[in-house]
Amino acid sequence: MIPEAVPQPPALPAPPPVREHRTPEALSRDAKELAALALRLRDLATRLRRSGASPAWLDPVLTNQVVRCAHAAEHLDDAARLLALHR
């Protein structure tokens, strides 16, 4: 069976240029993004587990990364708060 075209997801968009993120608001945005990414990884792990496609090693690895993303978001929130105080 030769598929007409192997169905594959499109390539990732180009990364945004590194901008000058030096305001507390920008740090807060990044913290929110990290929290969202943690949720995304958690959902992915759940999805794979439910479908039975998840390899045995994946769950603990993703769980650890979800926790680290959440911690990183907290660190960024702290930094944003202190930077706002300084400004």
Next chain:
Amino acid sequence: MTVTTTTEPRDRELRAAAAEVAEVAERVKAIGDRLTATLLDPALTASALRSPVTGLPALRALARALTHARGLGFAFGGGLAGGTASRIAGFLGTDSLAVLIAITSLRLRISAVGERHPALFGDPVTRGLIDAVTRDRDIETARLLRTMLNRRGVSQTLATLAPIAMEVMALKALLDGNPFNDGAAWALVTGRLPDTEPLLGVPTRAITAWDRGEGAAERAEDDPGLGRTGGLLEFLADLAVLGNNGRAVVQQVRGPDGVCRYVVLAPGMQVGRPITPTPQDLVGAWRNTVQGSSPYVGALMRAVADFGVPDGAELTLVGHSEGGAAVMNLAQHPGFCRRYRVRHVLAVGAPVDFKTCADPRTRVASITNQNDLVPALDGLGAGSPFARDPSWYVVDYTDTRRPFPQCHNIRAYLANLRDDLPEARAELTRRLAPFTGRAVRTQVYRLWDRARPPSGFPFLTVPTHPVPTSAGEIPMPVKLLDGAGLVCVFAVPEELVPGGLPGSVVRVGGRALVALSVFEHRDGTLGAFKEISCSVVLHDPWRERPLRVWPDLLARAGGRRSGVYVLERALTSDKAMVVGREVWGLSCSRASVTLRMAGGRAAVAVHPPDRHLQVVPAGSERAKGMLAVLTGTLGPGVPLPHLDSVVYSELAGSTLRSHVEIHGTVRAHPLSALRLRVGGSPHPFAALLRGLRLDGARPLITVGTTACQARLGAGTPIAIPDKELP
């Protein structure tokens, strides 16, 4: 049957998950880059120093966010300072969260490949290797690789790892502590074209810069093995016939509707030297993979133009390996696609995933075997979740019967399409139907990186005039395009030299100088032949110059008064013999001659013309019938500017003076340890050498060249005054 082409649902799901995780990894990395820019902002540092009560805690919080082991890890990146900090982290082996997430993506890709290649994880050594790479255990990785190589050999090891080669390389690059290949690793993770190679981090520009030139195409002789019919399997078979030797084909095919269309066939790179004068070499392959323009593309465009393909004509471009990347580059060339209508591109075993056709109507088909490493060299291997253009017809199959590199051969792809992939063959045959039919015209082209000057340029770019001989008209001067030669100068008793010469002999210590010249001409006006001649060195025919003769013998032929008189000349070519007799009046005979110069040694063997050419030990039974053998070491050499000669000869009662100009790398060997052995043959050449008592003689000096060109000019009659008193 071991050919599979389907994708399993779990495979697709894992690859989709890998793409999603890769996106998360890249976004986490971008947050790290932005955070780095904030922390390293000089304005913020200055402000914090001005107001340390609030500033320093803010800086400390930023630093903690950027380096906390339970958060982003050591996440410095972006910009000059961030890049430097990241490199330091790389050397220290400190990982960031983004890198760990990227590794998860790569491991998901490997798991996806395992769905289609169950043997990958069924094998404990391979499983252990993947585990060792993932955990950055270099010693264990090396040990397992060595085990694999010892047990299975290079070919089988490559075949085993080929489907996950890109993922393993990316893992290694992310974890190896070498920060220079991290960019390549991230490109592989996120499905972008790497701008450095992933092993060491050498910029691809530093490699592709060696592939220089505008590309050139010369018409070459037809290959009788090429088919005379257009069609899918015929095109691939023709690529197999062409081989990888710098050739390509442009073909005009009359389709079933009677319309003539055109096909370009572009083979892959030659195995061997990485840089050759043709575009089909390793640096060319790299350049065609990572860049759009290349000498190969230029050469193909010139071939199409030279063939006379009319503007607007329909084209199909078929390429294998590097040729596939080159024809895709051709299809993404806007000027080419404006001039011609590129209907189809068929890339076989080629790294083309990052190419985009200039004409959106062009239909692209890519055929790849997942065991073949070459199509993955652009970064998108069997496990990649990224596809550049979903409109392409992709045949990505697995055939475990042929490991890498055999599976990369065009004949392997041809066999797979013919025997194992009926649906792909049917679909591609249907697509190429308008290009299926009788080949009206087929032209083979030899491709070059850059246009080549005419043969022999500039030394042999001189006017010629025809001279009639019994072997036909011969253009003079005779041009010898490529050859090698050895000239040995001996001293013989003067009384042994025949009399009646057009000048007095040059003497050293009361003995006459005799030169034995052996030349192998590999190409030229008279074709390939070899010759050996025995000449005596003469003074200026008008006046002896006992001292000034020595610098004179080193002068170029045009300004030389002294010269040589050829006593006897033995050749391997009848035509050269006829020309020698009728143009210069030389005494010529047939013989078999061999000349070998290599490793500081020289060996010359002269046999009767019917004998097999071989240097045999002097004194042996087999040496009895030989004419002469000259063997020994050349010794140290001193460069000489040229090996010119002036030949005096007699033709129809006149004395002729001719120039022999030899251009090349010439070395004099004053300490050569060569010895001449002369056989007992009645051949005139052997008889002459025996008459000169040269058997067992050692040359005073030897001059040699392993690569030279020569011009043999026609003789000019000169009137030499009779020195005998009436």
